[in-house]
Amino acid sequence: MNNENITPDDGVQPSAGPRRETIALISRRKFLSRLSLSLAGVCAVVIGVPAAGFVLAPLFRKVAGTWRTVGAVGDFAIGETVSVVFEDPSPLPWAGVTARAAAWLRRDSESAFTAFSAHCTHLGCPVRWMPGANLFLCPCHGGVYYRDGSVAAGPPPHPLFRYDVRILEGNVQVKATAVPITTTL
Amino acid sequence: MKRFVVSTWRWLDDRLGLSDLIGPSLRHLVPHDATWWYVFGSATLVAFTVQIITGIALAFSFVPSSSQAYDTLRFITNEAPFGHFLRGLHYYGASAMVLMVGAHMAQTFLFGAYKYPREMSWSTGVLLLAFTLVMGFTGQLLRWDQTAAWSVVVAAEQAGRVPVIGDWLARFILGGSTIGGATLSRFFAIHVFLIPATMFVFIGLHVWLVLRHGISDPPVAGRRVDPATYKQEYHAELARTGVPFWPDGAWRDFVFGTALILGIAALALIYGPPPVERPPDPSILEADPRPDWYLLWYFAVLALIPPKIEGAVMILAPALIGVILLLAPILGSKGERHWSRRPWAIGVVLLSVLMIGSLWIAGANSPWSPNFEAKPLTAAVVGATQGPIAEGARIFHQRACLNCHLIQGHGGRRGPDLTFVSDRLSENDIIIRIVNGRGNMPAYGSILRPAEVNALVAFLKTCRRPEFPAKEK
Numbered sequence: 336m337n338n339e340n341i342t343p344d345d346g347v348q349p350s351a352g353p354r355r356e357t358i359a360l361i362s363r364r365k366f367l368s369r370l371s372l373s374l375a376g377v378c379a380v381v382i383g384v385p386a387a388g389f390v391l392a393p394l395f396r397k398v399a400g401t402w403r404t405v406g407a408v409g410d411f412a413i414g415e416t417v418s419v420v421f422e423d424p425s426p427l428p429w430a431g432v433t434a435r436a437a438a439w440l441r442r443d444s445e446s447a448f449t450a451f452s453a454h455c456t457h458l459g460c461p462v463r464w465m466p467g468a469n470l471f472l473c474p475c476h477g478g479v480y481y482r483d484g485s486v487a488a489g490p491p492p493h494p495l496f497r498y499d500v501r502i503l504e505g506n507v508q509v510k511a512t513a514v515p516i517t518t519t520l
Numbered sequence: 521m522k523r524f525v526v527s528t529w530r531w532l533d534d535r536l537g538l539s540d541l542i543g544p545s546l547r548h549l550v551p552h553d554a555t556w557w558y559v560f561g562s563a564t565l566v567a568f569t570v571q572i573i574t575g576i577a578l579a580f581s582f583v584p585s586s587s588q589a590y591d592t593l594r595f596i597t598n599e600a601p602f603g604h605f606l607r608g609l610h611y612y613g614a615s616a617m618v619l620m621v622g623a624h625m626a627q628t629f630l631f632g633a634y635k636y637p638r639e640m641s642w643s644t645g646v647l648l649l650a651f652t653l654v655m656g657f658t659g660q661l662l663r664w665d666q667t668a669a670w671s672v673v674v675a676a677e678q679a680g681r682v683p684v685i686g687d688w689l690a691r692f693i694l695g696g697s698t699i700g701g702a703t704l705s706r707f708f709a710i711h712v713f714l715i716p717a718t719m720f721v722f723i724g725l726h727v728w729l730v731l732r733h734g735i736s737d738p739p740v741a742g743r744r745v746d747p748a749t750y751k752q753e754y755h756a757e758l759a760r761t762g763v764p765f766w767p768d769g770a771w772r773d774f775v776f777g778t779a780l781i782l783g784i785a786a787l788a789l790i791y792g793p794p795p796v797e798r799p800p801d802p803s804i805l806e807a808d809p810r811p812d813w814y815l816l817w818y819f820a821v822l823a824l825i826p827p828k829i830e831g832a833v834m835i836l837a838p839a840l841i842g843v844i845l846l847l848a849p850i851l852g853s854k855g856e857r858h859w860s861r862r863p864w865a866i867g868v869v870l871l872s873v874l875m876i877g878s879l880w881i882a883g884a885n886s887p888w889s890p891n892f893e894a895k896p897l898t899a900a901v902v903g904a905t906q907g908p909i910a911e912g913a914r915i916f917h918q919r920a921c922l923n924c925h926l927i928q929g930h931g932g933r934r935g936p937d938l939t940f941v942s943d944r945l946s947e948n949d950i951i952i953r954i955v956n957g958r959g960n961m962p963a964y965g966s967i968l969r970p971a972e973v974n975a976l977v978a979f980l981k982t983c984r985r986p987e988f989p990a991k992e993k
Contacts, residue, residue, distance in 0.1 A: 420803040427702060431588065431701075433587065451557065460807070461802075463892065500746075
C-alpha cells in the first residue's frame with residue numbers, strides 16, 4: 336500500500352532525513368495537541384472550581400454561637416440534671432427535626448447552671464445521665480463520665496464539652512454552637 | 521416471521537456493530553479448568569447490578585431532604601407496593617456484594633492470580649472494595665433514622681482525628697458545624713452519583729483487564745510465574761486446551777449468579793429490610809447507634825483499641841492496610857502461585873477471617889456498652905424481700921451498678937460478673953473497690969451514702985457459690 340502522503344511518519348526516511356514539510360507538520364501537530372490539552376484544562380478549571388468550591392463550602396462556614404432559651408429558671412430544681420432541647424445556631428429551612436440539639440443542664444445553685452454537651456468526646460455518641468449513679472454513660476464504646484463531666488472510664492480522651500449558659504430575664508439560655516469535634520494536633 | 525426477525529437483527533447488527541463489539545469478548549478463550557472457584561467476581565457484578573436496579577427504583581420515592589427522608593422511608597417500607605421487598609433486596613444485595621468481594625479477594629489471593637501480569641487487576645479491585653464499603657456505610661445513612669444521624673456524627677468525629685485537616689473533614693462530612701439540612705443531601709449525592717459513577721469507571725477498567733490479560737489459569741504447585749515466559753506459556757496453553765468463555769465458562773457464572781439473586785430475594789422476603797427506627801432527631805438522647813453487620817467489626821475495633829494509641833490506630837491502621845493491599849501485587853508479582861507453596865498466604869487469609877470474625881462477634885455482643893434496659897433484680901435472684909440484703913439489691917439497681925454488672929445473668933457486661941464476687945473478694949476489698957473505683961470502675965465514694973455502701977456490701981456478700989466459704993478478712 337502506498338500511504339506515504341497520508342501519514343507523515345512514512346515520509347521520514349532514515350537515510351534521507353526529515354523533509355521540511357514533515358517538520359512543519361510535526362510541530363503543527365505538537366502545537367495542536369498542546370492547544371487541545373490546554374483548552375481541556377481551561378474547561379476543567381471553569382467547571383471544576385465552582386463545583387469543588389460549592390461542595391467544599393461548608394468547611395469554611397464559620398458558625399457563631401447563638402443563645403437559645405431552654406426554659407425559665409424556675410423550671411429547674413437545684414441539684415438536678417436534665418436534658419434540654421434547643422435549636423442549632425443557624426438551621427437551614429428544610430432541616431426539620433435535624434435542626435434540634437440537646438444538652439444536659441444542671442442547676443448548681445440559685446443562679447448557677449452547668450450545661451454539658453451530650454456528645455461523648457470519644458466519637459460523639461449521645462451520653463445518658465444516670466441520676467441514681469451520678470454518672471454519664473455512653474452507649475457506644477463504653478465511655479463513662481463523673482458528675483462534673485470528667486472521664487470515669489472507657490476510651491474518651493477529654494471531659495465532656497461544656498456549653499456557655501446564662502440567665503436572661505428569668506430564662507436560662509444555652510449558647511448553641513458546633514458539634515464539638517475531638518481533634519489531634 | 522423468523523426470517524423477518526433474522527433480517528432485522530442482521531440489519532441492526534450491521535449498522536450498530538454489536539457482534540463486532542462484544543463477540544470477541546464472548547468468544548475469547550479461557551482456561552478449561554477455571555471452574556467454580558472463578559464465579560465470585562461475576563457474582564460481585566451480579567450483586568452490584570441488583571443494587572443499581574433496586575437503588576434506581578427506590579430513588580423514585582426517596583426524598584433526600586433532612587426533614588422528609590425519614591417519612592419517605594416509612595412510606596416506602598409500609599405503604600408503597602413492593603417497597604418493603606425492594607428495600608430488603610437493596611439491603612441483602614449490599615450484604616451479598618460485600619461477601620462476594622471478600623470471597624473474590626480471598627480466592628484471587630490464594631490462587632496467586634494477582635501476580636504478573638494481573639497486578640493492576642488486584643489494585644483496581646482493592647479500590648472497588650473501598651468503594652463498596654463506602655457505599656455500604658453511606659447507604660445505611662440514607663435510611664436517615666436515629667442510628668443514621670448518630671452514625672454521621674461518629675464518622676465526623678473519626679475524620680476529626682486526622683491530623684491538621686481533621687476539623688475540616690468533620691465539617692465536610694456533617695455539611696456544616698452540626699447535623700442539619702445539608703447533611704443528608706451530601707450523602708445522597710455521594711451514595712447515588714459520586715461513588716457509583718466512580719465504580720462504573722473502575723469496574724469497566726477491572727473487566728477490561730480481565731480481557732486484556734485473560735482469566736488466570738488455575739495454579740499448579742511448582743509452576744512459577746516468570747514474567748519473561750508467562751504470557752507465551754499462557755497463550756500456548758489456551759490455544760491447546762482453552763474453551764470459549766461463552767458458553768463453556770459463562771454458564772457457571774449464570775448458575776451461581778442466579779442462585780445469589782434467589783438467595784437475596786429469599787432473605788428479603790423472609791427477613792425483610794432493617795427496621796426504620798426512631799426519627800433522626802439529635803435531641804433524642806436515648807440512642808444506641810450500631811453500624812450494619814459489615815462494619816460491626818470496626819465498631820468493635822473502636823471500642824477495644826487502647827485509648828493511648830487510639831488516635832494513631834484510627835487513622836494510620838486503615839491507611840496502612842490500604843497501602844499494603846494496593847501494593848501487594850507489586851511486592852510479590854513473581855514466583856509460586858499455588859497456595860500450598862505459599863503457607864503465609866493461607867495464614868494471612870485465615871488470620872483476616874479470624875480477626876474480622878472475632879471482632880464481629882465482639883461487636884454484636886458489645887460487652888463494653890452498659891445495659892440501659894436492666895430491670896430491678898427479682899426476689900428469686902436476691903433471695904430476700906426485706907432487710908439489708910433486699911435494700912442492697914435495690915440500691916444495686918437504683919445506683920446503676922446493674923447497668924454494668926451481671927448478677928445471675930441479669931444486668932450489663934461492662935464490668936465483671938458479680939454473681940460470685942464474694943468468692944473472690946473480701947468485704948474490705950469490695951468496699952475499697954466501690955468507694956475508690958479501679959480501672960474502668962468509677963469511684964462511688966462521693967456518690968453513695970455510708971448506709972448505702974453497707975447495704976450494697978450486705979447484698980454482695982450473699983453473691984457466692986453455696987459450697988465455698990466466703991474469703992476471710
